[in-house]
Amino acid sequence: MVTESTQRSDPTVDVPExxxxxxxxxxxxxGRFTAARISVPDWARDAPAHSVYSSNASGTWEVYAWDREADAxxxxxxxxxxxxxxxxxVDGTEIWWFDDTDGDEFGTWVAEPFAAGERRQAVPGAERGYPAGLDLGRTTTAIGWSTDEGSTLAVAVGDAALRTVYAHTEDAGIGGLSRDETLLAISHSEHGDSRHPAVRVLQVADxxxxxxxxxxxxxxxxxxxFAPVAGDTRLLVSHERRGRDELLIWDPVAGVETELVIDLPGDLxxxxxxxxxxxxxxxxxxxRTTLHRYDLTxxxxxxxxxxxxxxxxxxVRPDGSVEYGWSSAEHPSSVRVLRPxxxxxxxxxxxGDKPAPSVALQDAWVAGPGGEVHALYARPEGTSRPVPTLFMIHGGPQAADEDRYSAVRAVWLDAGxxxxxxxxxxxxxxxxxxxxxxxxxxGTTELEDVAVVQAWAVESGLADPAACVLEGWSWGGYLTLLGLGLQPERWAVGCAGVPVAxxxxxxEDEMEPLRAFDRSLFGGSPTEVPEIYxxxxxxxxLDEVSxxxxxxxxxxxxxxxxxQIDNYLDGLAARGREYAMVxxxxxxxxxxxxxxxxxxxAEITFTRHALGMNLPVGDEK
Structure with missing residues (x-):
């Protein structure tokens, strides 16, 4: 099942066919993976027939232009x-896309004609960096980037040279231009907490x-x-003054601030x-998500x-139509329009062909040390006894699992x-x-919640206690590796994608915006709070991983x-632990x-092999 890699000495998964x-x-x-999917289109403000969207129709997620009038x-x-x-x-004549190197997210914006043509550097004078926001006006471009030195926000008006309007060692980003392009809203964390930023409005002129x-x-x-009307200086702002994401309207010129009281219980x-x-x-x-119209008058x-x-x-389109993306666990994603x-x-x-539907998710609320933990779950069709169970842990951590279609979830369900x-x-x-x-x-806090849900899954008869698998990507991959060391008695297998290890x-090696995030999350750098890290x-x-x-x-x-992943794998190898690498x-x-x-x-192959399950799936010979 495992072979030796030619790149390193890591074992690699030999995926059967x-x-x-x-x-x-x-x-x-x-078919669920290869079926073409598309994003909700963006369109030119002054030429709304010119739109762009992303799609995997070519086998790779790329940018597409859509001329609605010609349906081309x-x-x-x-x-x-x-x-x-x-x-x-704004005028629909150019498409701007971010040009990085092999997915490293470090690069610059390029522009090319909507109808195809020669590409150019979109903003002469902009440094290569990690993107920190972009807003295009009729004559003004506001652009941000970050490097190891911090964040830089700049504007270019007409043919004038790019001019820095804000720079700081802490994280910052472009919020948006006012419609008359005299004001620029930015987010910043000069106070040292990028998880809870502040807002500043600048004069574009100086x-x-x-x-x-x-x-x-x-x-x-x-x-x-900003309000999309010339001369209107009202800025829509998200706030959390009452312990959840809510909304306010702020006019920085008039000095007037109005909190919007919207009678909905969740985040807005x-x-x-x-x-x-x-x-x-x-x-x-x-x-789950619902959409609403709130009349400001x-x-x-x-x-x-x-x-x-x-x-x-x-x-919302100029004619009042609402274009949106939608899916549920059962139904594949679609781009829809709700007309007036x-x-x-x-x-x-x-x-091409549509992806096959999948199984609906059910809800569970489990008592945890910090309050009720919400879980979404599904079992393979036709089963009623405890089965091998994948605990698919989301990334972020500022994200959430939702009732949406997932080809990954669907194939694990099909695999039993x-x-x-x-x-x-x-x-x-x-x-x-x-x-x-x-x-x-x-890390440890999240895993306390994962543990009570795992215990619930076993006690409820859903999960086989000897076949519980911890899996996730990014922050979910991090929690997977941490959980294998902190909770070895709970997990039979672990699959960690792009983890912190x-x-x-x-x-030391990550992009500066994430260092800022870590300092806010941990309360300082590894030098300042070494024990927390x-x-x-x-x-x-590593010694506890089994x-x-x-x-x-x-x-x-x-x-x-x-x-840092290689460091972890070297530690596993030194201890003789069973592992594989993709x-x-x-x-x-x-x-x-x-x-x-x-x-x-690779994940399914590795996991079924580790649990002693048949491969291919369904082969009982």
Whole structure:
């Protein structure tokens, strides 16, 4: 099952072909991954027929142009490791996309004609760096980047040279330009806490401060966007003054601030309608999303009729139509449009076959040390007894598992595993106190919640206690490695994608915005609070690891760099532990469909082998 790698001495997974014995099952799981998907389109403000979106139709996630009037689609980018991030100029004549190297997220913006043509550096004078925001006006560009020296925010007006308006060693980012392009909103963390930023509005002309908004320790603010009307200086801001994500309107010129009291129990996010008379509000609670229209004059809240599930991006067209992405655990994602007359229909249909549906998620609320922990779970169809169970731990940590379609979850279910998602303390969508409960004690806090859900899964008859698997990517990969060392009695196998494995080495090598995040989360750097980093580092607990471990990592990852993963693997090897490694030439995850297939097959192959289960799946011979 394992062979020797030619790159290092790491064992690598030998993935059998096929994964499933039944040809129909084999085609179904692969089809879920290879089926073309698309993102919600962005469009040019002054030429809304010119749109851009991302799609994996070519086998790699790339940028596409869509001329709505001609209903013509064009693939814009074609790069070996795919392309993240694109927008379209206000007049619709250019597409801007971020040009990094092999997925390392370090690069600069390039621009090319909407209808195809020669590419150029989008903003002459901008340094290569990690992106820290971009907003395009008719004549003004606001752009941000970060390097090891900190954050730089700059503007270019007309043909004038790029001019720095803000620079600081702490994390900062572009919030947005006012519609008349005289004001620029930024987020910053001069106070030293990038998890709870402040807002400042600057004069574009000279970079001088117009006004500041800061709610104090532990209460973050985020600029969303200025009202999309010339001369309107109102800024939509996200705040957490009452312990959850809510909204306020701030006019930094007039000095007027209005909190919006919206009677919905979960976390709120929003954007303006085109005439600035209302907000499109997304309400997230317990892993599901609803959409609403909030009238800024009357305060009336209207429900928008979307199906039960999760919304991934939504915006309002000039005609009042709402375009949004939607999926549920059962139903694959679709890009839809809700028209002013109430009609809800598919907006874009990707080419090729549709992915097969999957199994619905159920909810569980489990008593934990910090309050009830919300979990989402599904068991393989046709089963009723305890089964091998995958605890699929989300990344972030400021994220959450939701009732959305997942080809990865679906194939594990097909392979005979129940799947459990845990929205541990640290997750978004359950209020500020829940999200911030991990500060000063990261890793161990989340695992306490994972442990009570694992115990519930065993006691309820869902999970086989001898076949519980811990799996995750990014922060979920980190929690996987940490859990294998801290809770060895609970886990039979671990699969960790792009994890933090040696936290001190990770801090030394990671991108500066993540160092700032870590300082906010841990209460300082490894030099300042060494014991907290030691306690939180999977490397500390290598002696306790007993379960077989699979690690998957990108050679160019700026978030969870490869050196610190190698340190952990060397420690496993020195102790004679069973492990395997999948290394790939990309960054923090892959945008290449075939690579994602390989990763998923490797995890299932490794896990079923470790548990003594048949391969291919369904082969009882």
């Amino acid at each position: 096929p994964l499933f014995a039944d040809p129909a099952a084999e085609a179904r799981w692969r 689609h064009r693939q814009v980018t074609d790069r070996p490791q795919g392309t993240r991030g694109a927008t379209v100029s 970079g001088s401060a117009v006004a500041d908004l800061y709610d104090g320790e532990g209460k973050g603010l985020e600029p969303v966007e 996010s929003a954007g303006f309608y085109p005439d600035a008379s209302a907000l499109l509000v997304a309400h997230t609670r317990a892993g 009357t305060g009336e809240l209207s429900d928008l009729p979307t199906a039960r599930g999760s919304v991934g991006g939504a915006d 007359d109430g009609t809800d229909e598919v907006l874009l249909t990707p080419p 595993f129940a799947v459990v998602h845990v929205n541990y303390r640290g997750s978004s969508g359950y209020g500020s106190a829940w999200r911030d409960a991990i500060e000063g004690r990261p 040696d936290y001190v080495a990770a801090y 030691r306690t939180a580092s999977p490397l500390t607990y 379960a077989p471990v699979l690690v998957l990592a990108g050679e160019n990852d700026p978030r969870c760099p490869i050196r 290394r790939y030439d990309a960054g923090h995850g892959s945008l290449v469909v075939a690579e994602t297939l390989r990763h998923t097959a």
